[in-house]
Amino acid sequence: MRDPQTAARLMSREELTSQAAAVLSRLRGKSPRVHCITNSVAQNFTANALLALGAVPSMTLSGEEIGAFVARSDALLVNLGTFDRERREATSIAVDAASQNGLPWVLDPVFIDRAEQRAVYARDLILLEPKAIRLNAGEFAALSGQRHADAAPARETVEAYARARRLVVGLSGATDLISDGERTAAIANGHPLMARVTAMGCAASAIVAGCLAVEQDTLAATASAMLIVGIAGEMAAEKSQGPGSFAAAILDALYVIDAKMIDARGRTGLQR
């Protein structure tokens, strides 16, 4: 058994970029259906991000039909951005439908560091076995019961959490850290303007779900999604004058990004 203190294997740049190119190609070929339970702030941008990349989004929250939508989907996103009764009922039905149909699902525990009920709810959802969670440092701290809410957690902490929960953690930050506890990807792509557009993280989580629909290796799917989004962000920033033009440009970038761009731009970051 691996000592929990030992770092997981760090994935190489070549491994990550070739993986992402393969996942992207499959996603474009299969156009997977991704059902998204997400907040009303993020719905439009999330749907457009999935469409730009080549997936097919659906967004209904109605308890009467969400089971049927999920059953006909290839992956599910659960985003806590709006925390109301309707979405919790929808989540319960949707996660059930995903489990019964063997579909992967992703949890984005938005703002669980702002209200304790959210954190409690997110911890309960994790017992229902999402394949991956995508979140930021503050949300990770709220989830894992750590102190320093905004500082990036140590690599080992993320790896130990992933190993213990048997899921992939996709932690966004200056360097994205993605780990299942055995392997870790450290991605240095991205751009500060991504933090100036609402729903950017929500859209990234939806893209994780899209990649899970076409890639069984959860770590590969999650790391590929975050690499693609980070590179698209850099491409968009080069064509933008601010966050308004950036939001449009990143959708354009998700539409045109290909294996060559991924190989040319993908960067790994060293972690402690």
Added chain:
Amino acid sequence: MRDPQTAARLMSREELTSQAAAVLSRLRGKSPRVHCITNSVAQNFTANALLALGAVPSMTLSGEEIGAFVARSDALLVNLGTFDRERREATSIAVDAASQNGLPWVLDPVFIDRAEQRAVYARDLILLEPKAIRLNAGEFAALSGQRHADAAPARETVEAYARARRLVVGLSGATDLISDGERTAAIANGHPLMARVTAMGCAASAIVAGCLAVEQDTLAATASAMLIVGIAGEMAAEKSQGPGSFAAAILDALYVIDAKMIDARGRTGLQR
């Protein structure tokens, strides 16, 4: 009486473009109020499309006030994109208010091919006599009980349906097919990027409602709306690098489109 198997008269390019120019001019002159019951994914883009063209949107769903809003509007859109109790109650009150005030309304039966409850509900709504329905091939199949969900239905099938239900069908596709059973418009404008922006069809349906507010000939209004949207899509594609810039550019195009552009760009498509 006309034999149901006989094709309706196919409208000429000149008829369609001159009609659309006249409808557009009236819409800009009158700035009709269009109340929209639509899904939260589509609300913002739909409102912006109406504003860009010159109409005035409102979007409330509250049962307590939607009657008052519809009564002060010039047309109503009912879009099933979010299928929840709130929207069904709102729809019931709104359609009632439209009928009492003699206002035209349009049904967009979004995703009725993904959940049977939606199809049932849409069929019930059609009994309440919308002037027009705007939908894609899969939705038409679910509505009319046909088999091949994604293939474009035969022209005669669309015409027979329109005639039997006494409404105008606005079927979007590679060639848009608009018919009341007596006359048929086949419009070849549009661009593949339109399918890569969420809510594009929803916005088109709202524009149908806007045109109905200023044109009593339902077929003319529906065909004009779809011609205008298709041409705006082509204009936008010429200025776009992908779906993000396209979404902004089509709003710009709806703002500047005029009789000359409609005449220069309008194209009809031959149908079997």
Added chain:
Amino acid sequence: MRDPQTAARLMSREELTSQAAAVLSRLRGKSPRVHCITNSVAQNFTANALLALGAVPSMTLSGEEIGAFVARSDALLVNLGTFDRERREATSIAVDAASQNGLPWVLDPVFIDRAEQRAVYARDLILLEPKAIRLNAGEFAALSGQRHADAAPARETVEAYARARRLVVGLSGATDLISDGERTAAIANGHPLMARVTAMGCAASAIVAGCLAVEQDTLAATASAMLIVGIAGEMAAEKSQGPGSFAAAILDALYVIDAKMIDARGRTGLQR
């Protein structure tokens, strides 16, 4: 005591621009958290406007957690754009939390001229002492019981209303009029395209809340917000081909606007 008929002091261009520059600088330095109760049409654009300027938005409406969110915020926006039970419950809890924590809040009484229930509700909310209200001429008429709904009210009427209610009125129009009854700012910036993008006023109201979070002088905060938005609108129009590109460009402008641009472009309008 001042005679209620006497006009308030008209603020100078220099006073307004230097104030706005100072408020903007503080807002960028402090990144205040602004909780927004707003309609689903406006949520995404409002969040992006706050982020572009440098504030941090949150948008939850859930009664179970909105109190916690507001308590950790620096200001609150209450926008009536969607008038449903959920938002009224949320508003009640949120305004209470704002009062208990001494946070400023802003009311945007959207469309109260379209349904009487909204006007009644807005009048009740004003008794709970918002620091400022931001609205257009039709909404001001509905609020203050005036006749001519769409014509701009006389300056004295606005000033008298502000004085009587002990709040700041931020009235948008060809010339924006901002007054607490003692001082009045008349701002001539802005652009007609602002009326062609949905949620522009809602976003402006959120920016008023953002400025209130960093400026205790309510008139200065409100006038600064409206000056900044008006100038950003002019900057955006110069780079736009229509309302679609304009919506992106105004977010870019809010991101880059600085003291120099405010000083170069700020214009006051003379009022009777």
